[in-house]
Every structure is written in structure tokens, then in C-alpha cells.
Amino acid sequence: MAQLPCIVIVGAGQAGARAALTLRERGWAGRVLLVGEEAHAPYERPPLSKRSLLTPEAAATLVAEVSRYAQDGIELQLQTRVLSIDTAARCVTLAHGDDAPEIVHYSKLLLATGGKARRLDLPGADDARVMTLRHANDATRLATRLGPGSTVAVLGGGFIGLEVAASARQRGSEVVLLEAGPRLLGRAVPADIAGLVHALHAARGVDIRLLDSVSAFEPASASGRITVRCASGTTIAVDTVVIGIGMVPEVSLATAAGLQVRRGIVVDSTLRTSADDVYAAGDVCEFPNHEGTGTTVMESWANAEAQAVVAARNMMGDAEAYRPDLWMWSDQYDHGLQMAGRCIEPSHVVTRVLPGGQLAFYLDAEERIVGAAGFAPTASLARAFTVARRLVATQERRRPAELGDPERALKSLLAA
Amino acid sequence: MSNWIDVCALDDIDDEDVMRFDHAGKTYAVYRVGEAVYATDGLCTHEQVHLCDGLVMDHVIECPKHNGRFDIRTGKALGAPACIHLATHPAKVEGGRICIAC
Numbered sequence: 408m409a410q411l412p413c414i415v416i417v418g419a420g421q422a423g424a425r426a427a428l429t430l431r432e433r434g435w436a437g438r439v440l441l442v443g444e445e446a447h448a449p450y451e452r453p454p455l456s457k458r459s460l461l462t463p464e465a466a467a468t469l470v471a472e473v474s475r476y477a478q479d480g481i482e483l484q485l486q487t488r489v490l491s492i493d494t495a496a497r498c499v500t501l502a503h504g505d506d507a508p509e510i511v512h513y514s515k516l517l518l519a520t521g522g523k524a525r526r527l528d529l530p531g532a533d534d535a536r537v538m539t540l541r542h543a544n545d546a547t548r549l550a551t552r553l554g555p556g557s558t559v560a561v562l563g564g565g566f567i568g569l570e571v572a573a574s575a576r577q578r579g580s581e582v583v584l585l586e587a588g589p590r591l592l593g594r595a596v597p598a599d600i601a602g603l604v605h606a607l608h609a610a611r612g613v614d615i616r617l618l619d620s621v622s623a624f625e626p627a628s629a630s631g632r633i634t635v636r637c638a639s640g641t642t643i644a645v646d647t648v649v650i651g652i653g654m655v656p657e658v659s660l661a662t663a664a665g666l667q668v669r670r671g672i673v674v675d676s677t678l679r680t681s682a683d684d685v686y687a688a689g690d691v692c693e694f695p696n697h698e699g700t701g702t703t704v705m706e707s708w709a710n711a712e713a714q715a716v717v718a719a720r721n722m723m724g725d726a727e728a729y730r731p732d733l734w735m736w737s738d739q740y741d742h743g744l745q746m747a748g749r750c751i752e753p754s755h756v757v758t759r760v761l762p763g764g765q766l767a768f769y770l771d772a773e774e775r776i777v778g779a780a781g782f783a784p785t786a787s788l789a790r791a792f793t794v795a796r797r798l799v800a801t802q803e804r805r806r807p808a809e810l811g812d813p814e815r816a817l818k819s820l821l822a823a
Numbered sequence: 824m825s826n827w828i829d830v831c832a833l834d835d836i837d838d839e840d841v842m843r844f845d846h847a848g849k850t851y852a853v854y855r856v857g858e859a860v861y862a863t864d865g866l867c868t869h870e871q872v873h874l875c876d877g878l879v880m881d882h883v884i885e886c887p888k889h890n891g892r893f894d895i896r897t898g899k900a901l902g903a904p905a906c907i908h909l910a911t912h913p914a915k916v917e918g919g920r921i922c923i924a925c
Contacts (some may be wrong), residue, residue, distance in 0.1 A: 425903065454870070468870050471906060708889070710906065736888075786876050789887030793878040818839075818878070 412437035412449050414722055414741040415499055415511060417489045417660065418519035419443025421451060422689025423469040425715035426517055426722075431479040435723055440482045440511060442489055442501060447543050448473045449483075453708050455546040456567055457738050460574035463550035467543055471701040476535055492664035494514065511774045515722040518661055518680070518687040521713065522654035522706070527562070531624030536633045537648040540567060549649065555579035560635050562621060564591035566737045568651030570602065572613050573739040582613045583643050585635075587620040595735070596780060599758070599767060603782045604744060609727040611740060616809060624648065656691040656704055669693055671704040676728040678718045686722055688714035697730055710773050733778075734796060745792045747777035748799035757810040759817070762787040766795060775802040776810075791817050827915070827922040833860070836921070841884060841895075843875035846861060846925055850913035851912065852877055854895045861895045862914040862923040869902065 414430060416423045419441050427441045443449065450467040458465055476483040490508060498512045507595045524539030526532060528693075538549055540648040553559065561568045564586030573584045586593075591608075592601040609615060616637075625634040628717045632644040656671040667673040667681035671693030678686045678694065687693075689711040696703045717729045737744040742764065753769035764783020771777050779795035781788050794817045798805070809815055828846055835839040836842045836855040844851045845863055850865030852874040866887040867874055883901065885892050891905030898909035913924040 441830075451870070470904075620840070716903070744905075785887070786873075789876040790878050793885055793890070794889065821880075 410512070412467050412514035413440060413512065414438070414517065415440045415442065415513040416517045416519060416692070417442050417492075417499065418521055418657075419445070419449045419485065420482065420519060420521050420689065421470060421739060422715040422718075423451070423517070423518070423519035423709040424449030425712055426688060426719045427481045427483075428471055428475070428479065428517065429716050429719035429725065430446060431481065433720060433723055433752040435719075437514065438576075439480065439625040440484065441476070442484045444486065444488055445542060445544075446486050448485065450477075450484050450543055451708065452541075455543060456540055456570035457574055459543070460550050460571070461548035461577055462638075463547065489660055491658055491684075494664055494666070494685060497684065507586070514684065516685045517718055517722065518685065518691060519689045519711075520657040520660060520691045522656045522690045523621055524650065525653045525655050527650055527652070529621060531625055531626065531633070533622055534633055534648075535651065536625060536646065537624055539650050539653065540571060547649070552647045553580045557581070557647065558583070558586065558643075559634070560643055560648045561651060561695065562648065563651035563653075564588070564615070565594060565651060565653065566592070566616075566735075568649070569608065570737060572608060572649060573611070573651050576613060577740065583645065584608070584613050584615050585619050585621065585637065586615070586617050587652050589617055591615070591617075592772050596746060597756075597767065597769075600744070600746075600780045601602065601755075604739065607740065607742060607782075644720060654690060654706060656693070656813060661687070661691075669702070673702065677721050678714060678725050678729055679721070686718045694731070695730060698719045703731070707730055709734045729799075733799075738785065740755070741784050742782060743788040743792075744776070744780075744782045745795075746780040747792070747796045748776075750778035750780050753778065755807055757807045759791075760813055761791055764788060766791050768795065768798070768807075770807065773804065774807065775804050777802060794818055794821060797821055812814035827917075829925055830862075830921040830923055833919050833921055836860075839879050841875050841877065841901050843873060844923070847924065851923065851925070852884065852895075853869050853914065853923060854884065855921070856882060856895075858912040858916065860879065860916055860921050860923075862912040863893065863898050863922070864910045865911075866892050867893075868909055869905045872919060874909075 449470040488502045500507045524541040559575045561572045562585045621638045623636040635643045658668045659670045671688040713732045734747045754772040755770040759766045759770045761783040766781035769778035776798045841854045852865045869891045872888040873922040892901040893909045898911040
């Protein structure tokens, strides 16, 4: 009897799980093997720095109900490591605990191995109180360390750092945030919006220190605290340090298998790697950007979702080019921060005042809306930004005066 | 027999819009499209987010968080990330007031 064709997915995170589910939705009749190292069923990461810290007893946000995998005939193998990939023989070697390794042949292979939190190579950085936040277990551990009377140093003024700072303040911890750059969110968010974010954190009591970084961690004696020695010469004694300085794509398997790897696993526009029948999606995937000017590794929920769907279709025989959904959000306190499209080097910026915040549109020389960024209380931003995303997606051309007019309902601009 | 609950005046909700309504420990989303009204559970089935902050267009509510989309007439989930349908509740307009049956 001929063996059923088998699609093996390495990595049971957002991208891996979404790809598996999509294969079944699209009618794939062969085997689907979804392999993950963690003990948890596939979960969403965005809540780890927010809800998981604020209400630790809340259940994880799962990509799908656990029962769905069995219903869909998806073989979900948790706590399973992939030891190696043999692209010539089209097989992977799996290790379940202490069992003898198992060899599985694939017809298509998807690498959705994600990444690991970037650490600091500094004296004392291996102290257990110096943490990163990437996995559900990290959030569980961090959550137990927050609360009135505790002090947290957050290293990095990017999305993760700011979300952790907000959650820690909401739990009652004292928070010091160190950012090496001249402003918060310097990598991804326009300065005007980042300024609003800064003001909110300062108002909520976060001690923000720009242009400063850590030179060493020193275990202090009696207090049980750890001393953060800063480049500026100051020292801060804290109970917990959270490093939020980005992630490193997990490429070791791909590298060992001889795939083309730069920062991430390099793919073409259809998400195929350099090896036949091997695809990549999610945080680990380095794909050609749609401007044709280079490649990108995009760490976002929306990217993991959308790439997984395209990879699944293409593994079933399509050759769809991936167009990234340039959209990201962050939740801090009761505020939302959202960005869509390209917000850098616009010809014009049109700012629209929202209750408690603002929404900025970025226009090119032809007054096409190429990007949007907003920061405001969630209830005020969410709906406005849904409209903004649509305007950005189709690069609508609108007069700046209309866009910025607070009397003009934003929704009416969709049909204009 | 359903128990009709008074929500608000029809004109309290803009055309093609949604409002949150809390009753007896539950939260609902109440919609108006022209003279027609609809009601569903108030929280997205994907990640417990209030749908009242979302956008209504062409009988579809889009969740403000992850853009899970639902048909407000049937509660049908219209694609990932929302996979679970939204519960709907009877709704009517009587004497210019919106009522729903919880």
C-alpha cells in the first residue's frame, strides 16, 4: 500500500498551527504532523506580555481548541524535538523524550521554528532574576514576581518592554525602563506617536531612562535584590530584570540542513526555501519585501497568520506570492497602539485627533495613503484604525483636509 | 417565552453601527442597519474582546483586535482567526425602542 503523503510542520506556534489548520480547511487529505517542543498546545503570544501578566489565572489564548487537532486529523506532537532534517532523503528525525528517535518522511516540510529572545552577554546575565519573555512558561514565572512592593527593571523601550512595563505598573510594581536609544520605539514607530506613548508611561509612573543601558548585573547580598549597573554610572537595585531587546530567529535546524540562511531562513516570494519542498513561515522566515528592495524578517502576529495561510496553500500546489500584511498593534494600559503600511519618509503627515489620542496618516507625493499609526484608548482607536487599515490597504487618495477633519466621520472616507 | 429587554432608542445607535449592552451579568452587542436591528453576544469568540469597539460594514462586524469577522444577522464566523460562531439573540424595534431577548 502506498504511504499517504505527509506534510510535516516544525514548530507549533502561531504560524505552524495556522498552517496545519489551513491545510485541512483547504482539503489536504494526506497526513499533517505538527511538531512542537513546548508542552502547551499552540497558543498566541501577544497576550503573554499583557493578559498573562495581569490575570495569571486566565487560560492561555489558544490558536484553536485542543480538540480541534484530533477532529481535523492533525497529528499534534508536543514536547517533541526535531533533531535533524535530511533534504535529500526528505525526512526529519524526531525525538520524544528518551524514546528512540523516529524518522518521518515528508512530501512537504514547513519550518515555523520562530525565534528565541535575544539575551545580553554581560556579567551576571545568567542570574535567574534576569528574565526574557517569549514563551508561556516565561510569562507564568514573571507574573509571580509582579505586585506591590516589587521592583522591575525593563531593558528595552520597544513593544515587549513597554507592554511588560505597563503590566507591571498595573500589578503595582515599581518600574524602571532603560532604553539605549534617544527615544522609545525608535525602530518601528514614528516619533510623534512614540512621544504619546512616552508621555502615558511617564504619567503612569514608569521611570524612563533614555540613552542608558546596562553594563553588568550584580547579585546584591542581604536584600535578595539584583543590582543593575548602568553605562551612565548609576545603579538600580531591583527584584526582577526583564530583557526586551528583540528576538533571534531559530535557524539552527535549517543551517545544519544546509538551507540558505541569513538572519532568518531565506525564502522566495512563494515562501519556498532553497531546498526543494521545504517552506518557511512566521518569525523565522526571511522573505523578499514587496518593494523588491531586499528581504525582511517580520515579527508580528499578522505576519505569522498570513504567511502560514500562503505557505499551506503553496504546499498544496499553488504558487501564490506572499504580500505582507504590514500591520501591528500593542496594548498598553487601556491604550492601543496600531500601525499599518509604511509610516517612514512620507511626503505629508495628516494628524487626526481622537478622543484621548491621535491617528496619523502618512501620504506619498500623490497624496495616496501609504501608512497609518495611532495611539489612543482602545475604545477610541480600534474602530478608527479599522477604517485606517482599509484606506492604507488600497492606498486610497484623499485630500489631507478631509482626513484630518474631526467633523468628518472617518468611515465616510471609505466610500468617498 | 422570550423576555424582551429594553435596550435604548433606535436613534441612540447610528446607522450601520454597534453598541454595547450589559444585562444580567452578560454583555451583548446590539447593531443597527437602517431600520433593522440585530443582537449578538458582546465578546469576540476568538479572544474575549468587546465587539462594540469594532466596525460594522455590510452586515459584518469586524473585531477591533484581530479582525475576526462575523455576520451580524447569523453570527457566522467569516474566517480565521475567528473559528467559532457568535451567538445571536432576537432583536426588534417597537415604538422607536430597541428590544432584545436575552
